[in-house]
Amino acid sequence: MNRRRPTLLAALALTAATALTLSACGSDDDNSGDNDKIAGADTSSEPSTSPSESATAVGDRPKIEVPTDVTYKFEWDKTGDPVKDAVLHDAEQRIRAVDMAIAEQNPLHGAYRFYSEGEAAAGSENYIQEFVDHKARTTGLTRYYGESVSIKGDGTASLTYCEDQSKSFNKFLDTGKIDVTTATKDSYVIYAGTLRKNSKGVWVTERLNSERGSSKCQP
Template structure:
């Protein structure tokens, strides 16, 4: 699934750059070098393509459904701090919204708008439209793992995580042609994101940078 490796929005705050240094580039959840103050690697649970999380804050979030031919697994996507868990939840749903938009050929999806700022909506739609223009969908499985999350001094959420795309492929809707993602380190991506809380309480993704080969697996 080569196209996900192309960068989306490329600007990160200084605090995000500091988090990158703290996290390192390794994907080993048990590595002491990956432990950072204020971040919790989670409890080892895996959720396979969940629907919109049950909300205890009264916010009506859009339901995101992925096709049976595609699965997004999120490993260790839990945090002992409830405030950080909400950032993880909304960051996860923003990524799932992009996958769903590709599968549905709907770059203007409600979920994408709900979880993305205006700037990241533009960059995400450019990425989604690459699939739409080629009449491609995505199949197989991606695994998001090793999330690192904190709240910066200015109140923004900083979320880094890895996505292994080596078991995913593109499939042309007309011809049925399948193109597999190369089984290379470059197919394990590091997402470096910033999220900001809206007045409604939603953590919208406001900055995204994707580094191909930024994680080991």
């Protein structure tokens, strides 16, 4: 998903799922910025499942539930290509699964590991651990847009997309405090990932790099 870090800690701003940029090797997040996770209403901690999540909670796929104040706006259009659409779907599920792991304070949560492997999974583990260490989770609305997906000759998929964190913040579990910050250019992040279809038919993310403040994602 993650993508967001408690702003009290410079280490979080630098770590964020191994803190690698688009020019680096495999991560689950970007490397800078004070304005991070998920904005908005601090109304409830009860889990919420979207229609798309319910539809995929079949077979071996994990059921993904996040607190009701963790919301998303995926502006990813259907491509009409069933393979590309499957890539987008499973990438979305990975994002949600990381937020669930954060909410449940479990760096080794099976849901995000179902949708990621290798460097991407390791990056997510480090990222989630930062939230656990500081007893924080995400809250608010995160928007995803500007997606581009292509299938390569070796069978892997390349996916890039933008994330708008301007309405997303961090919530500290001990106090319930939400760390509301002002939106800046660093509230917008571009991601570039590599996915591979595994033996279960799931498009798992193997590598995910990011760059905060990218001109390609600015409003």
